[in-house]
Amino acid sequence: MKVLLAAALSVPLLASAHKAILPRQATTTPVPTPSPPISQGLPSGSALTPPATGSTLPSVSFSLAATNPTAIPVSLISSGTLTTATIPLTTIQPAGAVPTYIPGAPPLPDLSTVLPSDYPPLDKPPPIDHPLVKQWVAEVLASGIDIPNITVTVLGGCPANPEAAADQSRCWWTCGGCVDDSDITTCPDKLTWGLTHDDGPAPYTPNLLQYLSAAKLSTTFFNVGSRVISYPNTLRDAYMAGNQIAVHTWSHPQMTTLTNEEIIAELGWTRKVIKDVLGVTPLYWRPPYGDIDNRVRAISKAMNLIPVMWTRLSPTVTFDTGDFNVAGGTNSVSQVLSNWQNIISNASTINTGFIVLEHDLFLQTVEIATGYILPAALANNPPLKITPVIDCLHKPWNQAYLETNDNKTNPIPNPNEGKVVINGTNGGGAQAGGGSGSGSGSGSGNSNQSGGAVPSGVVHSGLLAIAGSVALALFAFLA
Numbered sequence: 254m255k256v257l258l259a260a261a262l263s264v265p266l267l268a269s270a271h272k273a274i275l276p277r278q279a280t281t282t283p284v285p286t287p288s289p290p291i292s293q294g295l296p297s298g299s300a301l302t303p304p305a306t307g308s309t310l311p312s313v314s315f316s317l318a319a320t321n322p323t324a325i326p327v328s329l330i331s332s333g334t335l336t337t338a339t340i341p342l343t344t345i346q347p348a349g350a351v352p353t354y355i356p357g358a359p360p361l362p363d364l365s366t367v368l369p370s371d372y373p374p375l376d377k378p379p380p381i382d383h384p385l386v387k388q389w390v391a392e393v394l395a396s397g398i399d400i401p402n403i404t405v406t407v408l409g410g411c412p413a414n415p416e417a418a419a420d421q422s423r424c425w426w427t428c429g430g431c432v433d434d435s436d437i438t439t440c441p442d443k444l445t446w447g448l449t450h451d452d453g454p455a456p457y458t459p460n461l462l463q464y465l466s467a468a469k470l471s472t473t474f475f476n477v478g479s480r481v482i483s484y485p486n487t488l489r490d491a492y493m494a495g496n497q498i499a500v501h502t503w504s505h506p507q508m509t510t511l512t513n514e515e516i517i518a519e520l521g522w523t524r525k526v527i528k529d530v531l532g533v534t535p536l537y538w539r540p541p542y543g544d545i546d547n548r549v550r551a552i553s554k555a556m557n558l559i560p561v562m563w564t565r566l567s568p569t570v571t572f573d574t575g576d577f578n579v580a581g582g583t584n585s586v587s588q589v590l591s592n593w594q595n596i597i598s599n600a601s602t603i604n605t606g607f608i609v610l611e612h613d614l615f616l617q618t619v620e621i622a623t624g625y626i627l628p629a630a631l632a633n634n635p636p637l638k639i640t641p642v643i644d645c646l647h648k649p650w651n652q653a654y655l656e657t658n659d660n661k662t663n664p665i666p667n668p669n670e671g672k673v674v675i676n677g678t679n680g681g682g683a684q685a686g687g688g689s690g691s692g693s694g695s696g697s698g699n700s701n702q703s704g705g706a707v708p709s710g711v712v713h714s715g716l717l718a719i720a721g722s723v724a725l726a727l728f729a730f731l732a
């Protein structure tokens with residue numbers, strides 16, 4: 254592998270959050286039902302399979318430094334209840350608006366040209382035979398980055414994949430917490446929290462945005478492409494308000510279960526829809542469930558995406574609030590708040606900052622964040638510095654996005670992104686060979702086969718017809 258990228262405020266009152274205001278944006282778009290518990294490893298079924306609900310969960314004791322006076326009582330936050338109305342966006346960001354906090358940022362595009370029909374079906378693995386996916390596959394191949402030829406895992410996590418789990422060389426985070434130098438897992442400065450929220454934009458994201466704005470906080474959002482095309486104005490509002498926007502895949506799969514082409518399609522479509530909505534392409538991403546190994550890392554690197562995980566001190570001490578599982582009824586609010594108490598306690602004992610797993614997908618996760626976790630964090634003693642990940646890494650904002658990045662001071666791994674030209678009408682040989690059994694992009698990428706049609710090792714020029722000038726520039730760069 255080549256050298257990797259260098260890698261006590263007052264609590265705002267949110268009375269308006271509880272008014273019965275209808276959401277402004279389309280309500281016909283589904284929000285996925287919750288997955289089984291993340292903290293127990295990879296779910297055994299589909300990421301979108303609802304868990305069993307209705308169980309009575311035990312109450313767990315917790316003690317917080319502060320809570321929001323307008324917080325929904327813990328006893329009222331539970332699965333299946335809707336205690337808070339969504340709130341409308343404060344502003345619909347117009348085309349041409351420019352985020353002045355990002356040096357060199359382009360103006361917001363015209364949303365009227367961003368049509369859902371031009372994107373893959375929601376919450377399904379995107380087909381790999383689309384010309385754009387073939388283009389992205391060609392760009393990955395042209396990167397010259399070595400993609401390890403290791404087996405695709407099967408659904409079910411570590412117990413279902415004993416050989417892969419034991420194979421240290423693949424550095425599979427899911428089984429053992431292996432991290433690569435390129436993975437962002439903490440913030441460098443002690444007591445600094447790189448705030449993150451995953452799986453939106455969603456109907457209750459504006460509620461979180463309102464709290465963040467009132468508290469003068471901003472976060473890093475890891476966005477699902479299927480939600481971005483459903484709630485583009487929410488994404489624009491989050492972006493213009495000073496939040497970092499990053500990639501979290503199109504359909505939220507376990508990435509190590511996908512073929513190379515399926516991984517590229519998931520990341521590529523999410524990057525594209527964010528670019529189409531904001532005008533910028535994120536340079537950071539988070540794998541759903543933290544499911545990453547060296548094959549997934551290499552592909553994401555070739556797509557100029559840096560993985561951001563969450564802090565993990567040991568197999569049993571991870572900075573995961575477990576908030577995702579409240580909506581599905583498999584975790585209690587009191588357990589989440591107890592988890593948070595443990596996280597903040599552990600954070601004060603380590604010499605670095607930290608990153609925590611939280612979500613803005615569900616009403617419950619937003620209520621917990623705005624009512625409890627963030628107010629407690631703001632009142633913490635010793636005080637915490639709470640910033641988006643790009644800030645906590647001491648990186649300038651222009652390095653959060655491809656279009657604003659200065660490639661001289663912050664060279665990206667694959668400068669050929671968007672420059673590879675496919676000769677011919679079939680988009681090259683992206684589907685050829687490789688032993689990929691599914692080849693359909695239908696989400697069945699759970700067969701235990703090699704990584705797919707994108708070959709490991711050097712660029713296989715026989716598979717592709719890259720325009721000569723670009724190829725020359727490429728090999729000059731790689732030399």
Ligand SMILES: [Zn+2]
Pocket residue numbers: 451452501505541542
């Ligand atoms: Zn997620």
